[in-house]
Amino acid sequence: MKVIKIHIIKSLVTVITVTLFFSCKNNFDEVLKIGISENQPIGIAERIDAKYTDSGRVTANLLSPKMLNYTNREFPFYEFPEGVTLYVFDEDNNKSTVVSDYAIVYDKTKLIDLQGNVILTTHTKDTLFAEQLYYDQNKEWLFTNKPVTFRKGRDVINGNGFDSDTKFSDGEVLEIDGFITLEE
Numbered sequence: 001m002k003v004i005k006i007h008i009i010k011s012l013v014t015v016i017t018v019t020l021f022f023s024c025k026n027n028f029d030e031v032l033k034i035g036i037s038e039n040q041p042i043g044i045a046e047r048i049d050a051k052y053t054d055s056g057r058v059t060a061n062l063l064s065p066k067m068l069n070y071t072n073r074e075f076p077f078y079e080f081p082e083g084v085t086l087y088v089f090d091e092d093n094n095k096s097t098v099v100s101d102y103a104i105v106y107d108k109t110k111l112i113d114l115q116g117n118v119i120l121t122t123h124t125k126d127t128l129f130a131e132q133l134y135y136d137q138n139k140e141w142l143f144t145n146k147p148v149t150f151r152k153g154r155d156v157i158n159g160n161g162f163d164s165d166t167k168f169s170d171g172e173v174l175e176i177d178g179f180i181t182l183e184e
Contacts, residue, residue: 041079043069061087064103076107083116088166094123100133110137126168127151133162140166148173 045067052060065082080103088096101116112135120128120142128142129149135142142164150157150173161174 041068041070042072045069057089057093059089061089063087071107078105078107080104084114090123090167096120096122111135112137122168126153128162130162135166142166145174 046065048062048064048067050062051058052062063085064080066080068079068081070077070079083099083101084103086098088098090096098114098118098120100114100118103115104113105111106113114130114133114135116131118128118130118133120130120133127150129151130144130146132146133142133144143162145161147158147160148162150159150162150171157173157176159173159176162172163174164171
């Protein structure tokens, strides 16, 4: 009788142990998330001064007072709640500048959303003013459907939307009005 009792107890312990073993998952990503709310950033950086290089040549310089890292989310992104200043250098080392009050960089889609007092100034002093401007890093394309003002020399063009490559060689202000200088 005692032997049967011990056998039953051992069997129960074995069943419970096997059940616990197979019910646990080995998911390291879930373990990393313990203690971190998905609504909170996984990291915070202050006084950012990041330089991007290509073959030893600086191609861009990003400055920002603060960056929040939300790469712990299913759709990861970086948020710049206090704005950004970006200097972009072309092959001839000409500098263009982009400034905005707020920005979000979406990791998966490589889309940058610039918001609030967006000013883009090229090295030739052509200037685009917008409340919101998107930049598609994959296509190297700028666009918005919000009101814009584009200044090129003495010309001032207002519109409701903008599409352009990064060099403004294929740029278009949509639904335009403004003052354009014409030579006779």
